[in-house]
Structure formats: structure tokens, C-alpha cells
Amino acid sequence: MTRIFVPQDMAALAVGANKVAAKIAAEAQARGLPIEIIRTGSRGMFFLEPLIEVETAQGRIGYGPVSVADVASLFDAGLLDGGAHALRIGKPEDHPFLAPQTRLTFARCGIIDPLSLADYEAHDGWKGLKRAIEVGPQAIVDQVTKSGLRGRGGAGFPTGIKWKTVADTQADRKYVVCNADEGDSGTFADRMIMEGDPLALIEGMTICGIGVGATKGYIYCRSEYPYAGKTFSEAVRIAREAGFLGPNILGSGYAFELELRMGAGAYVCGEETALLESLEGKRGIVRAKPPLPAHKGLFAKPTVINNVLSLVAVPTVLDRGAEFYAGFGFGRSRGTMPIQIAGNVRYGGLYEIAFGLTLGELVDTVGGGTKSGRPVRAVQCGGPLGAYFPRSLFDTPFDYEAFAARDGLIGHGGIVIFDDTVDMAQMARFAMEFCAIESCGKCTPCRIGSIRGVEVVDHVLAGVKPAENMALLEDLCNTMKFGSLCALGGFAPYPVMSAVRHFREDFTPRVLAAAE
């Protein structure tokens, strides 16, 4: 029985992985070859998806991108023995995209069956949780603090300090909330984990629960990720049956229970206080802080709210120690960051590496430039609220502080590449349009300012008092930046102002062009 691994990551499905899996099964049956197809997450090399792997005497051998039409020829070439074929990439871990990576958070993703407890355990699963139970709450929080782990959702707040605040707050009930409302364009790391290694997220949340004294956790997953939701709920059921969740985790006396909730298409619910409102069943309106969620969060109880990637990093910290994790990184950005390289890119995918690589290395060396083959003109970092970087800033190291110093943000680690056909005035207009669509409506500068922002860009492009309107746009951005409670209105000016600053030549009236 030869084992063949076919991803069922949503991106692999989008490019035909199910049809390829069905064809492999049919072809093997027709040829009388005994095979077992295992569905995995993705390795994160999306340019090779669907990437199938075959277990051979020399290890797992990859082939990709495989289409249904390729399957017969793969069998002809001796697929089951790792035979030579134009699509053969050799061992995936030796591939130039994977080999230089440091996979801590994504160590198992794409390799294991996401819903197999045996696979998870065989690949170092539950070691962090077992260690956490051994050392107890105080040491858990200490380890996370010492590791230097910072919130991977975008704000970069030290995770250990957040946990300590919740641990130190007395209450009859506390919560752990996982923010899986990964709405930023160009990001897919949370989705990959929930589809490819969901038990790791369960482990991370359970450790957090023990550490801060919370007995209930919620995962708030965006509704655009139906596959992540399904796989994750199944993983929760499996973990509960095996005693990794419940009233007495592994006989330790600690209790922790998890529940998945699906969002409903509101980007602003990725903002932590809007998310809490939404979980409570209300409109996703941002709350003023203080009180901090750590003091008064979900249902006014002390709540840890962390991104998926922060929580999934925790089992490694506990298992291998804070020093090990903190040993990776750059400046005050410790550990590894799963960077997502997307958009018009030749080698798009997930690249987990210690902080510190420059933007240029990520775009040109790792990403291989644009898919269109045209020159890279702009790179948007950190989602729809992140700044556009021109080539002249490609020496910026991937690090929270270095990006902030250049009026940008790394956010959730997404990088979207644009070639020289991009119209940066339209991208600035879109940032305002997106903010108008997604604003929760609480703060006037965000709610009204974004609508006015679209109009102002339109006026500039229509040649209506362009100089005055450019000044107005800058003024408006300032008002939004300083007059909005949360990052939606506060950061929407980043893409707009970076487009204005670095690509001002695009903000010229188009009257003549329109008249032609």
C-alpha cells in the first residue's frame, strides 16, 4: 500500500486538488495498484499547488502543480516509486522555497493528516501542553513572557504581559478568545493552520487557559473560511473525545472547553473589541479602551484575546523553552514570523522565517519577482490598512519597529506584490472605499471621512482643483489617523498616504484621457 498525500487546503481545492485526488484514485484502481490517499494541509508553496507527495523508500517525493490531465502520465512515469517526471520536485523539504525556512509554527502543516491524533503526537504534538501541566500557571506565563512572543495579529503587543494581566485579575470566570477573523488581503496563515494543523491551535489555547485560569475558549473564525471552520470543529470533537479538552484535561485537574463561532462578513470584527461585541451577539462596534479586554473583555470578564499565530507559537515555547524561541529574531521582534507572499508574484506562498530579512529579499529572492514578468512597482505590507512600499524602501528589515520607522506596518505578515501596471491612485481610492464599506460607524472620521476620501481622489483624477484636493486628502488622512478609535479608520490613511508620498505621479488629472 503506497501512501499518496494530496492537500485539501482551500487554496489547493481552488486549483483542483479534489479532482486530482479523484483521478489518482481512479487511475490506481484501473491499474490495480494499491494506494491510500491521505488529505493534508498545504506546505505553503502555492505556486506548486496542487502539490502531491508520494511516500517512497527515499522519503516523500513531491510533484506539482498537478492537473487532472497529468495524472496518467505520472503513473506511466512510476509515480509510486518517485519516478522521474517533468513535475517532479524531489523532496519538498529540499525545495529552494522550503529549505531556508525555519518552520516552528508550521512544522507539521502539509505533512500530517490534520485530524489524526496519532500523526499529531508522532510529530511532537501535545508536548507543550504536557509540559505546561507539569510546570503550572505561573511558569507558563513566565515562559511566554521570556520568549519575547508578540501578538501576531498586527499590533505586536507582548503576549506574556497580556496573559499576566488576565492571570492577575480576579474573577469567577475568564475567557480565552482566538481571533481567527483573518480579513487582510494577502494573508492566509491562520486559514492554513486551521485547515492543516488545527490540533496545534487547540493545544495553544488550552495552555493559555491553564496559564491564566480560564476555563472557556472561543475561536472567532471568519465566514469566508468555511473549510477552516469545518476542520477545526472536527478537531475540537476529536481532542475532546481523547481527553485533551474537557473538565479534567489528561487527568491534571485543569478544565478547559472550546467552541467555534463563525463571523458574518464584517472586516472590522478582526479588531479585538469589535470581535468581542460580535461574539456577544451584538453589532461589531468597536469599544473604547480602557477598560482593556484583559480586565473586562467577553461578557465583561477578564479575557485573553490573541491571534491564531500567537497561540500556535505557544506549544513550541513551552516544549522547547523560551530561550530557544527567543534565539530567533531581530531587535525586539523575537521568534519566527510566517510571512505570506501573495498577489502578482512568481513564487507565492507561506515563508516562515526569523524576523530580519529585508523586504527586497522577500520580494525578489524568495518571491522571484512578479508572475507577469514585469518589474515590481509597489508592495503592500500588512493588509488593506498597510502602507505601499516602493523599491527604494526594499532595504527595510522585516521587523515591527523597522517598518513603523518607515511609516508602515508588518501587520499579520502579508505582502502583496504589484507590477508596473498598477494605478496607485486607484489603490488609494480603493483603500478609502474599503474603509467606507467596512467602517463600524462609531467614529465620524472613519465613517464619513472614508466616503469623502473616495470623492476627493475622484476630484483629483477628474482635474477638479487637483492641488487643493491633494492638500485636502492629506488633511483628511490626518483627521482619520488621529480621530478614530481603532485601526480601521486610524490605519486606512497608511495605504493612501504612502501612495501619495511614493507614487505622486499617479495622482494626475485624467480629464484628457477620459475625453478621448
Added chain:
Amino acid sequence: MPEASTWNAERTREIIAEYLGLEGPMLPILHALQEEFGFISSDAIPVIADALNLTRAEVHGVVTFYHDFRHEPCGHHLLQLCRGEACQSVGSEGLAETVLGKLGVGWHGTTADGEVTVEPVYCLGLCATSPSALIDGEPLGRLDAGKISEALEEACAP
């Protein structure tokens, strides 16, 4: 896509009852109602308000806040085209224009024969295999106008 059933009060109450034990049951209830009926009828709002001890205004506020909840049924098939920046970097705006033009609808519009509704979506997390879309919830990547037409024909085939 499953055919939406017509709204009925009794079934609505049954669905609500299933979720009343949850903390913050509002969103799970609304998702379940939309799953059952294909949209959230305005007639459902007082029923939910009554069950959750809220005002009708509060329930209406929630239903209208979230983009997912429909106030009327959509076409037999739902095409959601991604407008995120990663999709835009590989020409999704032009692609959307072509598809909308071909179907003769605008964003959120339904074709005259009631077959297809087209909605924008802001990122599906398929940003390295863009442009992306969902047809009746099935993900599609590396799209062009031809592939979308093909997929729509496949979805609409009897």
C-alpha cells in the same frame, strides 16, 4: 446550492430554541436561519427579539450590520468575486467588469432569469492563487473570464 424554503414562524422558533443554551446566541441563530431559509426575513426579527429578550430595533441592527445576512433570497447560484488587493494585483477588477457585463448585472445584482447573484467578497485567503472566487461556496483560483463562465455553466447545468 440548496433551494431556500419559504419563511415560516414555527420552524424559526424551533431553530432559535436549539441555540438558546449558548452564550451570545445571536450570530449562530442568524446563520442557522439563513442556512434554512436562504435569507433573514423581516418577519423573523420580532420572533428573535422575543426569544432573546431584546428590542426589534436591536435585532434589526445586528441583521443589517453584517454583510453575510441577506434580506431577500439570492439567485439559484451565488458567485462571489474577490476584490481584495492580492486579487486586484492580477487583474480582478477588469475580470469582474467582464463577468458583470456578460451577466448583465451590477454588484449584488441577480440575472434576469433568477439564476445567478454576483457579490463582491473582500479576501478569501487564496491570495497566492488569485484571482479567486466562490461559486456556491466552492473555491476557485487562478481565474480568468473563461474559467468563470465554465464554472458557472457547470453549476447551472440541470
